[in-house]
Amino acid sequence: MKKDFYITTPIYYVNDKPHIGHAYTTILADVISRFQRLNNNNVMFLTGLDEHGQKVEQAANINNIDPQLHCDEMVPRFKDLWKKLDINYNDFIRTTEDRHTKIVKKILQSVFDKGDIYFDEYEGLYSISEERFITEKEAEDGNFRDIKKIKEKNYFFKMSSYQQKLIDHIKANPNFILPIHRKNEVLGFLKKPLNDLCISRPKSRLKWGIELPFDSEYVTYVWFDALINYISSIGLMSDDKRFNRYWPVNFHLIGKDILTTHCVYWPTILMSIGIELPQTIFAHGWWLNKDSKMSKSIGNVIDPIDLIDRYGVDSLRYYLMREMVLGHDANFSQNSFIKRYNSDLANDLGNLVSRITNLVNKFFKGNIHSGYDISDEARNLEIAGINTIELVNNQFSELKINDAIESTMSYVRNINKYIENRAPWKLVKTNLKLSAGVLLSAAEALRISSLLLLPIMPKKMEKILYILGDDRLNKGWNGFKNGMKIKSHDSLFPRIEIDSDKNNSTVIKKKNAIKNLVSIDEFNRIELKVAQIISAEKIKDSNSLYKIEINLENEKRQIVSGIAKYYKIDELIGKKIVAVSNLNSAKIFGVESNGMLLAAKKGKSLTLVTCKSNKAMNGKRVY
Ligand code: MSP
DSSP: OOOEEEEEOOOEETTSOOOHHHHHHHHHHHHHHHHHHHTTOEEEEEEEEEOOSHHHHHHHHHTTSOHHHHHHHHHHHHHHHHHHTTOOOSEEEETTSHHHHHHHHHHHHHHHHTTOEEEEEEEEEEETTTTEEEOHHHHHHTOOSSEEEEEEEEEEEOGGGGHHHHHHHHHHOTTSEESHHHHHHHHHHTTSOOOOEEOEEETTTOOSSOEETTEEEEEEOHHHHHTTHHHHTTTTTSSOTHHHHHOSOSEEEEEGGGHHIIIIIHHHHHHHHTOOOOSEEEEEOOEEETTEEOOTTTTOOOOHHHHHHHHOHHHHHHHHHHHOOTTSOEEOOHHHHHHHIIIIIIIIIIHHHHHHHHHHHHHHTTEEOSOOOOSHHHHHHHHHHHHHHHHHHHHHHTTOHHHHHHHHHHHHHHHHHHHHHHOHHHHHHHOHHHHHHHHHHHHHHHHHHHHHHTTTSHHHHHHHHHHHTOOSOOOSSOTTTTOEEOOOOOOSSOOEEEEEOTTOOEEEEETTOOTTOOOHHHHHTOOEEEEEEEEEEEOTTOSSOEEEEEEETTEEEEEEESOTTTOOHHHHTTOEEEEEOSOOOEEETTEEEOOEEOEEEETTEEEEOBOOOOSOOTTOBOO
């Protein structure tokens, strides 16, 4: 039965340039969404941008443009990155959209009418960079810049009245805050009396916000605005049916930096509105660069675009998902990236694919009709495959993504061992059918692994499934009961070599890197045909060129070729050569040429590529 599944990322500050940390949460949400879709669930995956606040207003002022225009200009930074990262979101909310501001106002009015919002004077330390009042202790810790003492009248939300109810809810719902150490952190925070939450800013200080419906001199404070995106987007208090379908949300994914706002502010706001609380708020750790948190001000942020351009999007998705144990911090480094890529993707997975396809091509012309291996070893591979499917599905459901990947990769290593033990390249000499069966069983196991890795590396896994000719319908063993036909392909994960130069800096090169590589599609456009030389003559004023007449599919063609130093005219007449038949025509030494002869050069000698058969070969296609 199809279920409705709702997952969100934080809405990112529109001013920031997205870095690997933002990319991480968004990829994680995408991976979980893809997994849910593969299991036939209806997914609503929401991401978006947090566009109000002082920093945006300041940036727009500096550039002397309207803040809305400033936001509009920033949006593509995110949308383009999500596209490059293959993020398949269902909705993208911007807090400056009407559908959002309308609902924020309606909620403010209803919470105000209920008596949960009051007006009061407040004096405190305010951090402009964080856009919130901070405690004296926080100020002493020195983590905040731009601190000001501010005394002003503002509107407050009675958060304190919901403190006990919140504690009870957290205790009664073990999955409400995950991982467990984050839940304990929130419960620890709730041991002290909870303050009420300042939810407004006077327009004299901040104009770029949503105006309070009950006081036009004020706008909402950033969190009361931003958090509501999770319900405004799916149409709370509107005709949109999505709210009833998707709320309460299955997972709010957040970084640990916004734990309190999501686990304390947000549920108490929802309690006041009278709406069910989220099922799970999941706080992951931080990506660190040399043990420090990435931040624009430190200047140590890692740009995902660079990594995508260098290593490809799926390798980046794989690394981020494999390397971070959900809930804990992880260090990002190029070395660990390359190590992980080479060991898991180039060695284990990439080699498995090329091994199977090379052997099937070499011994079975790319085609195996039927018949799995039925030895005990193959049976064990099948059982392990079925167990891995179940294990990985459970791990995905519990958001243990790194474990799910490791379980799949351990299965991939099993498949490699199975091939080594069964040695189909030897079996082929004694038992052709069995050799085919071993390759079919290995391909079936690879097909299952690719399906399990599909949410992590959608493009590459689609490619493997395409190469193997998978019909996608069969999720268990036996996907190739009608045999398989292998498609040709380039290396999926070429190994990355690291050279250390004299200055000890790291230089990366792909193994056997050749410049100007031609893709298989480009090569496929070249038509090679066998033709017969009818006549040849030297071209005036040239030592090396012959004007050659050939018979190509019973059509006479003239080709100019630089082989005069290597062949005498009478050696050429009658030869069956290979010609490129769809080359643009050109004039060489004033003589028209409609094609090219193929020849191979070694040292100082050159040999034409020829056909031995005496039978008429005119115009035959050469493969
Ligand atoms: N706008 C608020 C969130 C409002 S949600 C209602 C905000 N925006 S943010 O642009 O600062 O994004 C914070 C989120 O980005 C984190 O919670 C996390 O998801 C992600 N990350 C930013 N830096 C990160 C790391 N270094 N590592 C991992 N994730 C990080 O806060």
